[in-house]
Amino acid sequence: MVEPSLHRPLLASEVPAWDFETEVAIVGFGATGACAAIEAVNAGAKVMLFERNSGSGGASGLSGGEIYIGGGGGTDAQRAAGFEDSTEDFIRYLKAAGGPCVDEGKCELYGREALNHYAWLQQQGVRYRGNYLPGKHIEPTDDSTLIWSGSEAAAPFCQMAKPAPRGHVIQHMGWGGGRPLVDTLEASARAKGVEVIVDARAVGLIEDAGRIAGLIVRIDNQNRFVRATRGVVLATGGFVMNDEMRRKYCPETFKINAPIGDKDDGSGILLGLGAGGEAIHMEQFFTTCPWTMPESHAYGVFVNRQGQRFINEDCYHGRVSRTAVDQPGDRVYLLLDNAHFVQLMDFARMSIAGTGDDWEEVERELEMPEGTLSATMAFYNKHAKLGSDPLFDKRAPILVPLDQGPFIALELNFQTSYFSFFTLGGLKTSPGAEVLNPEGKPIPGLFAAGRCTSGLPAWGHGYSSGMSLADCTFFGRQAGKGAAQA
Amino acid sequence: MVEPSLHRPLLASEVPAWDFETEVAIVGFGATGACAAIEAVNAGAKVMLFERNSGSGGASGLSGGEIYIGGGGGTDAQRAAGFEDSTEDFIRYLKAAGGPCVDEGKCELYGREALNHYAWLQQQGVRYRGNYLPGKHIEPTDDSTLIWSGSEAAAPFCQMAKPAPRGHVIQHMGWGGGRPLVDTLEASARAKGVEVIVDARAVGLIEDAGRIAGLIVRIDNQNRFVRATRGVVLATGGFVMNDEMRRKYCPETFKINAPIGDKDDGSGILLGLGAGGEAIHMEQFFTTCPWTMPESHAYGVFVNRQGQRFINEDCYHGRVSRTAVDQPGDRVYLLLDNAHFVQLMDFARMSIAGTGDDWEEVERELEMPEGTLSATMAFYNKHAKLGSDPLFDKRAPILVPLDQGPFIALELNFQTSYFSFFTLGGLKTSPGAEVLNPEGKPIPGLFAAGRCTSGLPAWGHGYSSGMSLADCTFFGRQAGKGAAQA
Numbered sequence: 002m003v004e005p006s007l008h009r010p011l012l013a014s015e016v017p018a019w020d021f022e023t024e025v026a027i028v029g030f031g032a033t034g035a036c037a038a039i040e041a042v043n044a045g046a047k048v049m050l051f052e053r054n055s056g057s058g059g060a061s062g063l064s065g066g067e068i069y070i071g072g073g074g075g076t077d078a079q080r081a082a083g084f085e086d087s088t089e090d091f092i093r094y095l096k097a098a099g100g101p102c103v104d105e106g107k108c109e110l111y112g113r114e115a116l117n118h119y120a121w122l123q124q125q126g127v128r129y130r131g132n133y134l135p136g137k138h139i140e141p142t143d144d145s146t147l148i149w150s151g152s153e154a155a156a157p158f159c160q161m162a163k164p165a166p167r168g169h170v171i172q173h174m175g176w177g178g179g180r181p182l183v184d185t186l187e188a189s190a191r192a193k194g195v196e197v198i199v200d201a202r203a204v205g206l207i208e209d210a211g212r213i214a215g216l217i218v219r220i221d222n223q224n225r226f227v228r229a230t231r232g233v234v235l236a237t238g239g240f241v242m243n244d245e246m247r248r249k250y251c252p253e254t255f256k257i258n259a260p261i262g263d264k265d266d267g268s269g270i271l272l273g274l275g276a277g278g279e280a281i282h283m284e285q286f287f288t289t290c291p292w293t294m295p296e297s298h299a300y301g302v303f304v305n306r307q308g309q310r311f312i313n314e315d316c317y318h319g320r321v322s323r324t325a326v327d328q329p330g331d332r333v334y335l336l337l338d339n340a341h342f343v344q345l346m347d348f349a350r351m352s353i354a355g356t357g358d359d360w361e362e363v364e365r366e367l368e369m370p371e372g373t374l375s376a377t378m379a380f381y382n383k384h385a386k387l388g389s390d391p392l393f394d395k396r397a398p399i400l401v402p403l404d405q406g407p408f409i410a411l412e413l414n415f416q417t418s419y420f421s422f423f424t425l426g427g428l429k430t431s432p433g434a435e436v437l438n439p440e441g442k443p444i445p446g447l448f449a450a451g452r453c454t455s456g457l458p459a460w461g462h463g464y465s466s467g468m469s470l471a472d473c474t475f476f477g478r479q480a481g482k483g484a485a486q487a
Numbered sequence: 488m489v490e491p492s493l494h495r496p497l498l499a500s501e502v503p504a505w506d507f508e509t510e511v512a513i514v515g516f517g518a519t520g521a522c523a524a525i526e527a528v529n530a531g532a533k534v535m536l537f538e539r540n541s542g543s544g545g546a547s548g549l550s551g552g553e554i555y556i557g558g559g560g561g562t563d564a565q566r567a568a569g570f571e572d573s574t575e576d577f578i579r580y581l582k583a584a585g586g587p588c589v590d591e592g593k594c595e596l597y598g599r600e601a602l603n604h605y606a607w608l609q610q611q612g613v614r615y616r617g618n619y620l621p622g623k624h625i626e627p628t629d630d631s632t633l634i635w636s637g638s639e640a641a642a643p644f645c646q647m648a649k650p651a652p653r654g655h656v657i658q659h660m661g662w663g664g665g666r667p668l669v670d671t672l673e674a675s676a677r678a679k680g681v682e683v684i685v686d687a688r689a690v691g692l693i694e695d696a697g698r699i700a701g702l703i704v705r706i707d708n709q710n711r712f713v714r715a716t717r718g719v720v721l722a723t724g725g726f727v728m729n730d731e732m733r734r735k736y737c738p739e740t741f742k743i744n745a746p747i748g749d750k751d752d753g754s755g756i757l758l759g760l761g762a763g764g765e766a767i768h769m770e771q772f773f774t775t776c777p778w779t780m781p782e783s784h785a786y787g788v789f790v791n792r793q794g795q796r797f798i799n800e801d802c803y804h805g806r807v808s809r810t811a812v813d814q815p816g817d818r819v820y821l822l823l824d825n826a827h828f829v830q831l832m833d834f835a836r837m838s839i840a841g842t843g844d845d846w847e848e849v850e851r852e853l854e855m856p857e858g859t860l861s862a863t864m865a866f867y868n869k870h871a872k873l874g875s876d877p878l879f880d881k882r883a884p885i886l887v888p889l890d891q892g893p894f895i896a897l898e899l900n901f902q903t904s905y906f907s908f909f910t911l912g913g914l915k916t917s918p919g920a921e922v923l924n925p926e927g928k929p930i931p932g933l934f935a936a937g938r939c940t941s942g943l944p945a946w947g948h949g950y951s952s953g954m955s956l957a958d959c960t961f962f963g964r965q966a967g968k969g970a971a972q973a
Contacts, residue, residue, distance in 0.1 A: 008925050009763070101738035249767040249915065252587035271925060277495070279760070281735040284770040307878045309795045327813065329879075370877040372866050380858050391856040392793045393815075429735065439494050439757060 005205030005217040005224055007271040013209035019228045023049040023196070025484045026216055026229035027236060028203040028269065031059025032179075032470055033451030033477035034236035035186035039125060040481030042193040046231055048481075050195055051218050053202035053264055057187045058180065060238050060262045060423065060452065061473060065140040066178025067150055068474060069457075069467030071167040073116040078147040079165055082133030086165040088112055093162035094153060098468065100460035102282045102425075107457055110432040111475050118475050119169065125189040127182060128172040137299040137399070139291055139318065139466070140176045151465025155316035156394035168467040182470075201225070206233065206272050206447070213276055213446035232446045232484030235436070236477060239424035239452035240267025241286075250283035250426065256326060257288055257420035265423065269453030273428040277444050278436040282455045283426030287464045288326055289319040290413050290420045292335050292351070295343040300401055301411075302381055306330040308364070308373030310381065313393035315400065323461045326415060334367065335411040336360075336378065338403040345411070350419045354412035363410050374410075378403065425461060427454040434480035448484045450476035491691030491703040491710055493757040499695035505714045509535040509682070511970040512702055512715035513722055514689040514755065517545025518665075518956055519937030519963035520722035521672035524681040525611065526967030532717055534681045534967075537704050539688035539750055543673045544666065546724050546748045546909065546938065547959060551626040552664025553636055554960060555943075555953030557653040559602040564633040565651055568619030572651040574598055579648035580639060584954065586946035588768045588911075593943055596918040597961050604961050605655065611675040613668060614658040623785040623885075625777055625804065625952070626662045637951025641802035642880035654953045668956070687711070689754065692719065692762050692933070699762055699932035718932045718970030721922070722963060725910035725938035726753025727772075736769035736912065742812055743774055743906035751909065755939030759914040763930050764922040768941045769912030773950045774812055775805040776899050776906045778821050778837070781829040786887055787897075788867055792816040794850070794859030796867065799879035801886065809947045812901060820853065821897040822846075822864065824889040831897070836905045840898035849894050860896075864889065911947060913940040920966035934970045936962035 003015055025041040027034045030052035041048045052059075070076055072091030079086050092112030096103050111118075123129065134145035141148055150168025152158045171178040171185070191197065200220060207215035207226065215228045240246040241260040246267045254260075270280050293299040303321060305311055305328035312324045325333040334354060345351055355366030364374040384391055385402040412418070427449075428436050434450045435443035450456070456472035458464050489501055511527040513520045516538035527534045538545075556562055558577030565572050578598030582589050597604075609615065620631035627634055636654025638644045657664040657671070677683065686706060693701035693712065701714045726732040727746040732753045740746075756766050779785040789807060791797055791814035798810045811819040820840060831837055841852030850860040870877055871888040898904070913935075914922050920936045921929035936942070942958035944950050 006926075101741060249765070252768075255587060274765070274925065279735070282738075282770075284768075307796075310793075370866075370870070372862075372869075373878070376858075376862055376866070380856075380862070383858075384856070392859070439760065440492075 003224060006275065007205060007268055008275040010206040010208035010213065010276055011217060013207055013214055016207060016226045018226065020225040021049060021227040023047050023227065023229055024231040025234065025481065026051065026227050027234040028216065029059060029236035029238065030057040030197065031236060031238060031451065031473065032061035032183055032186055033473040035183060035190050036474045036477035037234045037236055037450065037481030038190040038195040039186070039193060040478040041485040042195055044482050044485030046485035048195045049227065050197045051201040051203060052197065052199045055199050057183050058263060060265055061470060062180050062183045063261065063263060064179030064470060065176060065466065066171045066173065066182035067140065067168045067467035067470060069150065069167050069465060069471040070115045070119045070169045071165055072112050075165065076116060076119050076169065078129065078131050078133055078169065081131060082147060084165040086167070090162040091115065094158060095457060097158050097161045098151065098460065098463035098465055100463045102285060102455065102459035104456065104459060106432045111457060111471065114475065122474065126185045129169060130172045133166065137293050137296050139294060140178065141170050142175060144172045144174045146170060150467050152316035152320050155396065156313055203268065203272065206276050211445060213444060232448055232487040234480045234484050235269035235273055235449035235453050236451050237269030237453045238262060238265035239427065240270055241265045241423045243267040251286055251424055253284065254286050254422055257415050257422055259419050259421040261421045261423050265452065269449060270427050273436050273447065273449055273453065276436065276447055277438045278428045279439045280427055281429045282459055285425040285459060285461045286422050287319055287425060287458065287461055288420050288422035289322040290418050291318065291346065291349050292413060293318045294346050297341040297343050298335065298337060300341045300399055301335045301337045302378065302403060303333055303335055304374055304377055305333050308369045308377050310377055310393060313390065313395040315395045317465055319464050320462055322420065325413060326420065331416060332412050332414040335413060336403060337409050337411065338405055339407050340405065342409050348419060350417060351411045351413055353409060355410040357408055358406040360408060363408050367410055424452065425455065425458055427452060430454045432479065433483050434476050435483060446487055448480035450480040489710060492761065493691060493754055494761040496692040496694035496699065496762055497703060499693055499700055502693060502712045504712065506711040507535060507713040509533050509713065509715055510717040511720065511967065512537065512713050513720040514702065515545060515722035515724065516543040516683065517722060517724060517937065517959065518547035518669055518672060519959040521669060521676050522960045522963035523720045523722055523936065523967030524676040525672070525679060526964040527971040528679040528681055530968050530971035532971035535713065536681055536683045537687040537689060538683065538685045541685050543669050544749060546751055547956060548666050548669045549747065549749060550665035550956060551662060551952065552657045552659065552668035553626065553654045553953035553956060555636065555653050555951060555957040556601045556605045556655045557651055558598050561651065562602065562605055562655065564615065564617050564619055564655065567617060568633060570651040576648040577601065580644060581943060583644050583647045584637065584946065584949035584951055586949045588771060588941065588945035590942065590945060592918045597943060597957065600961065608960065612671045615655060616658045619652065623779050623782050625780060626664065627656050628661060630658045630660045632656060632658070636953050638802035638806050641882065642799055689758065692758050697931060699930060718934055718973040720966045720970050721755035721759055721935035721939050722937050723755030723939045724748060724751035725913065726756055727751045727909045729753040737772055737910055739770065740772050740908055743901050743908050745905050745907040747907045747909050751938065755935060756913050759922050759933065759935055759939065762922065762933055763924045764914045765925045766913055767915045768945055771911040771945060771947045772908050773805055773911060773944065773947055774906050774908035775808040776904050777804065777832065777835050778899060779804045780832050783827040783829050784821065784823060786827045786885055787821045787823045788864065788889060789819055789821055790860055790863055791819050794855045794863050796863055796879060799876065799881035801881045803951055805950050806948055808906065811899060812906065817902060818898050818900040821899060822889060823895050823897065824891055825893050826891065828895045834905060836903060837897045837899055839895060841896040843894050844892040846894060849896050853896055910938065911941065911944055913938060916940045918965065919969050920962050921969060932973055934966035936966040
């Protein structure tokens with residue numbers, strides 16, 4: 002009786018019988034798995050894709066469908082909007098966004114190849130309207146292509162690389178472009194003959210003479226043995242839905258409350274570790290509370306419970322949110338004047354914590370000591386009127402004085418407001434998506450991409466929208482190619 | 488030709504010949520290894536201890552020799568000084584100090600056993616004078632036993648557990664009690680018949696039928712094979728001296744500059760991982776810049792480059808320093824008045840960044856915008872005069888107004904001042920010091936303790952002096968017992 006384990010591969014000699022035979026086996030049918038499948042077929046391999054749900058999607062399907070693309074002088078959308086985006090600036094931004102966790106090799110490869118990748122996505126049927134939507138958006142509210150989706154124009158990033166908007170979104174009306182993105186990639190994969198087996202959960206890898214040679218999937222409550230003569234691709238997502246792994250590796254996330262993901266239980270990471278891989282930067286996570294909606298709220302100022310500012314609020318909403326979570330205590334406040342406050346979005350679960358005709362009154366309502374929040378805002382306003390933020394280098398056009406009351410303080414509470422989050426740490430892979438062992442050598446036959454790896458979006462404080470799907474789709478392709486050629 | 492690897496055990500069947508045979512083999516002769524050896528002998532095992540250096544010491548030998556002990560109504564030194572320390576308060580503090588990374592089982596076991604452990608240390612010959620040295624010390628300046636060595640009396644810890652001083656230091660004149668502590672433990676181990684082999688670096692483990700059954704050591708440039716019929720204990724320290732591991736797991740430490748350790752290259756962690764263990768909380772590190780010396784400097788106030796305070800300065804110097812490293816930019820400032828400034832200690836490599844007759848002048852000298860540092864200090868002084876710190880809850884006696892110039896600002900620069908640091912993440916082990924696999928099951932025959940594991944000092948922001956040596960000595964003992972009984 003074979004007992005599969007995520008934690009150690011089964012020896013091929015122990016397999017009772019092969020239920021499926023393929024050349025490349027892919028685990029997970031989000032954007033990563035779909036792209037891996039397409040490229041593996043393109044490279045001439047027979048491909049089977051196993052998905053534990055009853056259909057494609059994964060965390061990609063829940064996303065905005067935004068892909069971070071630039072360099073090479075710019076995409077059509079960037080150039081049409083007047084943004085020349087050099088490869089050098091693009092790579093510099095990618096590296097800055099990786100912060101202390103950066104994988105320079107991946108940044109350089111993707112930086113050089115992103116325009117080709119954009120063309121490739123379109124060849125798969127992903128449509129882009131090609132236009133630019135100015136302003137501060139989490140996702141386009143219409144079917145526009147290009148938005149600012151990171152901290153490119155904000156300090157310190159704008160001093161490190163010439164800014165350009167790089168968030169490219171599939172043509173799709175409103176939010177939720179991830180679903181049609183995966184649908185399009187799925188259609189391409191199926192048209193190429195990828196065999197998709199759904200309701201099939203990977204529960205173990207199979208090793209043959211030091212090489213990963215297949216996997217075990219659970220179908221209808223039975224173990225099924227898949228021989229993969231060329232390679233296996235892990236495309237299973239992160240571990241945000243696995244509390245035990247979060248406790249071991251990313252316990253800061255228990256400070257916040259809204260994991261986003263699908264079946265992101267870390268199984269791919271565990272499979273890779275069990276096969277001799279290593280997992281890096283496991284403490285890193287993305288988080289955001291959607292405070293820039295309505296857009297006029299982006300003009301607000303953040304203070305912590307001490308009444309101190311802590312970030313230039315013109316950087317990416319997720320960078321602001323991630324830094325908010327670093328603050329002492331259980332909440333931060335977004336301060337707005339009447340001219341910019343519009344209404345509360347229900348889903349953000351922020352609340353009105355205080356109001357006042359002047360900041361002193363707001364300060365009292367928040368039960369902060371006299372001369373804290375009010376002094377912070379007096380200082381901020383004095384300099385904002387002169388067009389500067391000497392403390393955090395927030396810049397125009399978001400930099401405006403908030404000095405005409407009445408005023409309002411919105412509470413972003415780490416436990417009760419909507420602080421969505423997902424994990425960024427995972428298997429260490431080469432730019433070719435090979436799973437690496439601690440000596441830096443590829444584990445023969447094993448590839449991985451997307452959020453079961455540490456990739457382009459390596460650092461929570463540097464995340465920009467579209468970086469994860471850029472990583473998923475591009476390095477998913479490398480994984481598929483690599484496995485087909487293995 | 489056998490090629491040993493840290494990353495995977497050699498099969499016993501591949502061993503050409505056994506060079507050494509023992510029941511328990513211990514790797515590393517710091518305090519952890521010494522305590523493991525003593526207990527393994529006490530449990531009736533033949534014990535060999537392998538050390539890569541030419542003598543004992545390790546990071547323990549470089550330390551202050553402070554051990555965090557309390558509970559049970561208090562040690563002799565605690566009780567004599569009027570501190571009743573209940574086991575409940577002691578355990579509550581240990582858990583609070585572990586923060587989001589806490590291992591509750593280890594806190595509870597050590598919390599219950601610490602007084603017995605204190606007696607055991609004395610049985611090995613470790614002498615304690617038994618007296619209490621009041622004040623704020625990094626290590627005792629004389630041969631005193633008991634000092635405040637953590638954040639017990641500071642918020643928020645003092646609200647979570649009744650405070651008591653718990654840093655117990657071996658009787659030894661001045662700093663550097665770690666060396667005599669290890670010497671004493673070494674003498675006990677040798678007297679009991681532990682066979683010590685120095686200049687012997689562990690380069691691999693040996694597995695036999697799913698059980699760790701020995702190790703490979705490098706002696707005189709040759710591989711030597713050690714059979715250990717009962718078990719192997721890893722006591723090799725952390726990974727602060729391994730830049731590649733720091734880059735993968737703890738890259739924030741590149742912000743600071745002074746790794747402290749001996750041969751702490753993470754080899755024990757890698758050996759454990761290669762045997763199927765898992766490493767947790769690898770991003771955690773201790774750091775301190777010795778800013779409380781001279782002691783009067785402990786009365787200072789910290790601000791970041793924005794001129795904001797960021798911590799209650801009455802908590803442990805390492806907690807202040809660790810929080811300092813979280814601040815934006817490359818430095819923080821320690822603000823003092825003339826009454827408290829004494830002199831700069833050379834080894835801390837702080838510098839005088841500004842002086843002034845009032846805080847406005849200091850602010851200008853630091854090139855901070857008008858109304859930042861000066862406003863911070865005006866607010867601080869106003870409340871300190873009334874005995875309160877409404878922002879961070881700093882408390883008496885350290886809470887004093889700094890309002891009589893001249894004033895001075897000392898720069899603590901993350902790159903050029905002495906920010907010593909070491910890593911806290913490591914193998915996941917049971918309270919019995921068994922190395923656990925990702926399923927939480929012990930790896931037969933393999934034990935570990937000290938800084939190659941994640942233990943009592945799990946969280947950089949909660950570290951207190953003596954926690955690491957408490958962990959090393961107590962769980963080193965568990966490892967020795969466990970291996971002898973395996």
